Amino acid sequence: MAADLKSFLAALGRGAHLAAEVVHTQQIPPRPAHYAEPNPPLAADLARALAGQGVQRLYSHQAAALELVRAGRDAVVATPTASGKSLVYTLPVLERLAADPEAKALFLFPLKALEQDQLTAINGLAQAAGLGPVAEIYDGDTPPGLRRRLRQKPPPVLISNPDMVHAAVCAFPQAWDRFLGQLRFLVIDEVHTYRGVFGSHVAQVLRRLLRLAAARGSRPCFVLSSATIANPGQHARALTGREFAPEQVVSLCGAPAAGRSFVLVNPIGAASTTASYLLAQAVKSGLATICFTKSRLHTELIHAWVTRSHPELAGLIAGYRAGFLPEERRQIEADLAAGRLAGVVTTSALEMGIDIGGLDLCILVGYPGSQINTWQRGGRVGRAGRHSAVFMVARPDALDQWLISHPAEFFARPVEAAVLDADNQPIVAQHLLCAAAEEPLSVHDEFFDLSRHQEALAQLSAAGDLLLSAEGDRYFTPFKQPQRRVDLRGAGESMAILGPQGQVVGSLDGVRAYKEGYPGAIYLHKGRSYQVQALDLEHRKVSVRPVRADYYTHARSEKETEILEETGRRPVANFLLRQGRLKVTEVVTGYERRRISGGDLLGVYPLELPPLTFETHGLWLDIEDALRKEVERAGRHFMGSIHALEHAAISMFPLFALCDRDDIGGISIPLHPQTGKAAVFIYDGVPGGVGLAEQGYAVIEELLARVEELLDTCACEAGCPACVFSPKCGSGNKPLDKQGALLLTRLLLGKQELAAAPAGPVPEVISPAAPTARSGRMRYGVLDLETQRLAEEVGGWNNTHLMRVSVAVLYDSQRDEYVPYSEKEVPALLKRLQELELVVGFNLLRFDYGVLSAYTTQDLGRLPTLDLLLEVQGVLGHRLSLDALAGATLGAAKSADGLQAVAWWRAGNLRDLAAYCRHDVELTHELFCFGQREGHLIYERKDGNRLRVPVCWAWPALRERRSHE
Ligand SMILES: [Zn+2]
Ligand SMILES: [Zn+2]
Known part of the structure; x- marks a missing residue:
């Protein structure tokens, strides 16, 4: 262990303040290196170039991938952060280019910052191997003149992202004839990030790309890299549409890793306060530190607290998040890599492999929501064989508290599976239109199995959006550029945040602007406060002016849900569980002001905004009157009980599905007009749904059992942030009845007997009216x-x-x-x-x-x-x-x-x-x-x-x- 980290940990142990908060320390043992020599060995030029970069031998996973790709087979490599993944795809491609200068490769990265990083790395290696610079970037920042040149004379390696492939490559296939016809490799980095709605979209974009390449005679080989996930082969198949045999999945990592201390901290005060303290102490001790938060707001708050209480650190610590201007972010990345910055507070934005140099310490403020993200963020630290440390500072959140009180389960929990639904009908429908516009779509298309998409086809045809040829063999679309109407990231169009002189301060995506950009809202940016003056939904801009404010803001909203279609139901103990398509309407009715330090409520201010409506998939529990009466008979508040149950269920949900509680929405209603009784709804928070509620539907018994355990064991009297309070409740956590929720959960699960009700006579069955319409011909x-x-x-x-x-x-x-x-x-x-x-x-x-x-x-x-x-x-x-x-x-x-x-x-x-x-x-x-x-x-x-x-x-x-x- 490096002396400074060792003394830092020892000092913390001595500090009575923090020692009381450390609940568990797990030593993660070092991992030894495994090398392998590819057969045949690497070409001499390439081997020499690698040696020049200090790489004498290949790790076993790098060699395994190289041999697969040489044999023309697709490969997916799922190994931890910092295991030399870029060589996994760079080596086979450069080797091929040396033998076949006409071959083309497309490298896709989920973030622009990664594109820049890889451009330098690939060209550096290629030049050292005598191939000259082989790669160029084609993305949204590429100037028009250069774009034209790249289309006409594509470089051997084109670096881009899925959004560009969708909007700029597939949408104009003729402009890319040459490139597509010579496409030999499709390299996709960080494939675990392609999950949920975004993953479903990217899966369709790849099918469109493969289809256009096939029409030009090429079948590129896939080289995929991923963080450690439970299902790399299955995920690769869902994403690409190709089969991956077990030997095509490389998940044994040959790269060594130094040992790590993983420290679980349960703070006495706010998690952010403890995290700020740790960050300041670490930077003062000379440890390069990264601090991950769960929200943009907390990134700003922690950055502000540390630099206000330690002005001498102001130049050494930066905040980093989406919504910053690209040049601001590039500067921070460069300063980190060069060691000019010693600490960074960030959202998930820095989770992926952007090169920010070696780090000693990682602070996680709150459980990152999944094991994949926990280990990926924690994997950002450790350099050159030096011991490193990860602190997870629990928040007063039900899930955090549950995990921190079960450390054995926490460290034994397997990483999750990455889930994407390649058959999501609303998403497939959008891409069928794009595909048909790119080249008429055969009914026997190899890449879009139309027999699986009958529902989408029927709807598109009925609307005239997709028309079958007279011969019945191909589909056409009347649209010229359907690609423009498809939003891959599902975030809505982004809005510019403009300062008083019209200068761009930052950006907010569509839905976020609605919930965070209302007039009066405080927008924090790099430690400065701005107040929103106006939200212009039509012109997509938010006007702000700088203010001095010691508070932040939080929207209050009301929600309604309409059941559009029930797609499934099953009886569970004392309730009926149902699922289906829902229409959710949310209206922001006002906002709260809360003090930056401490979060005390300072006031509530009304707002009038148009409603936000979306369709999604959800599950709901029908709660019978008999249960309601039982809860009321016990003197509990019924609305408070169903509301608390909803909050607790949502907080435990990430134990069963790969998601964050923010990805799930909930509504509890004492009398739903469509069901005629009380109901608790839990639904996917994104339009169309991503399968989370379906997973919840399958495991509702286990989910409610966890809820019961949580409510039963939480030491509080009347509910607290560790059990039923929700940080995102639209109604300010009122009313909530924790004891009522516990009783209701037991009643629902049949663990508590219902008082016998007088059965009375069997109600008469009212038969539905006989159908009046006759069938057969009309006159x-x-x-x-x-x-x-x-x-x-x-x-x-x-x-x-x-x-x-x-x-x-x-x-x-x-x-x-x-x-x-x-x-x-x-x-x-x-x-x-x-x-x-x-x-x-x-x-x-x-x-x-x-x-x-x-x-x-x-x-x-x-x-x-x-x-x-x-x-x-x-x-x-x-x-x-x-x-x-x-x-x-x-x-x-x-x-x-x-x-x-x-x-x-x-x-x-x-x-x-x-x-x-x-x-x-x-x-x-x-x-x-x-x-x-x-x-x-x-x-x-x-x-x-x-x-x-x-x-x-x-x-x-x-x-x-x-x-x-
Ligand atoms: Zn509690
Ligand atoms: Zn609520």
Whole structure:
């Protein structure tokens, strides 16, 4: 152990203040190195270049990956932080480039800072190996001129990120023909970060990329790297769509690691106070220290506290988080790497492998939410074989407290699985549109298994967003750039934070702006306070001015939930557990001001903001009146009980699913209008859901058992932050009844008997009303008419009522006949129309009924009508002529036009006129029958492609529609 760290730990042990707070110290033993020689050995130039960087031998995992990739096999390497992962993908690629200078590789990183780091590393090694600089970055910061050059003459290694692949590569496949055709490697770093909604999106982007490459004759090899996760092979498969056999998953790490002390601290005061103390002492002792917080606010607060109480450290410690300007972040990274900064307070933003130099000490303020993140953050420390230390400072949060009082379980807990749902229908739907816009999508597509996406396809087709070719083999989309409407990170568009002179201070993503950027909110940035003056949702900007404030702000909100669809239910002991699609509406009603030191409530201020609405997946517990009465009989507060139960369940949720409590939302309601009883809802906090509630649905018994244990063992009397208080409660943690929640949990689980209720008579069963709609054919007619005058003669198409009927023809399904009507017979026609169950025609509502309206006071628009023109327009968004539709669908054409019809009328040629009119009715009738039979019509697009227009005209569907009109 280095002398300074040793003396630091010893000094802390002596300091009575902290010693009382240390509850456990775990020694993590050092890990020995395992080397391996690849067979055949590395090319001499490359081996020499590596030796020049001090790498004499390869670690076993590096050699294993190299051999796999040489054999053309995909590989995923899941090893801890700082295990030399970049060589895992750099070596095979450089080796290939030496042999095949035309080969191309795409390297994807989840963060821009990582791109910069790797650019330097790869080019350094390539130059030393005599290959010259091989890599260039293509991302949002690349200037347009350079972008063009990179597209026309792509470098051997293109460094980018998934967002750019989505918006700039896949969206313009022709511009990348050469690159895609020569793409040999797809390198993806930090694949464990591609989980949840973002992971589901990236999985679809990769399928689109592979598809475009395949169309150009290439099948790139995947080289993936990950932090240690439970399921690297399965995750790699979900992400890429390719199979990974066990030997393609390299998870034995050959890199050595020095020993580490892992110290669990349960502070007497606030966790942030203890963390600030540790940070200041460590930096003063000359230890390079990183302090991870759970929120941007706490990053700012701890930075402010340390530098205010120790002004001499101000230049040595920085805050770091998303929302800083990119140049601010690059500067901090460089200062850390160069040792100009001795400490940094950061959110998860510095968790990944950005090179910030060697560190001695890591402070985790609160449990990072998962084992993956805990070990990854803790893995940032330790350099050159020197002992290091990790402090986890528990917060007064139920989960933190549970873990810190179960250290054996904490250190034995396995790392979690990374979860992404590659079949998430709303996400797949967005990418099917992108894929179809990039190249028409075959129904037998190799990369998108359409048989798994029937639901998404049906919805897209019905909306006209995806249209099948006339042959039924390929899908097209009418959209030019559907990529622009897809938000991969699901964060909403970001908003700029502008200072009084209009200068950019920082940024907030969409949802965050709504909850943190309201007028009056305090925005903390690099230790300075700004007050929000205005939130401009339309122009996406937040105006702030600097203020001196000793408080921070926290939004208060009200939430409602509507059940859109129930997708599952199961009985559990004394309740019914249900899950389904929910619509959640949240309104920020005001905000609290709390003192920066101590967090005391200073006041509550009302706000008026528009509601925020999203759809998601959730589970809910139906709580029967009998349980409610039992809780009330015991003298407990029922609303307080369900509310406390909701909070406790959400706080324990991360034990069962890979998430943070902030990823989960909850609502408790004593009487839900849809269920007619009390309910506790727990739902995925992101639109569309990421499968968290589904996991909760599967393990509700275990989750409630943990809740019971928590409520039972917490030493507090009436609830505290370690059990039922929630830091993000929208109603200020009121009302909460901890004892009531404990009773309710036991009642729900059947661990406490329900008082016997008088059973009474068996209630009568009310049978549902018999369906009224009959099935089978409807009595229908198909109508068309010709006019005596042209539109231009009566002042335009607004005056169709002045055009007068020359002849009308009605196909009558009851008579199975085409019946002509002269102008004199129009009353008979109108009478017959009233008797039909459905009138079918083409442009009936705007034209034929307009002409007929001159003969009746009835509102013809109320007739049960199926207007084929409107049906097609509803799908395509534009009009089509009967001629075009009949031509493409039936191969038939109209025999004349309206002009000719008026001419025949004037010449007294009623025979040709009636025949022409009848012909149009026949065409319309055939289109209707075709649509009924096939479920679509066909039209020809301007580019010559013949596409299907989906229609839903089966008799039951038409009857259903009529009953709604
Ligand atoms: Zn408590
Ligand atoms: Zn609450």
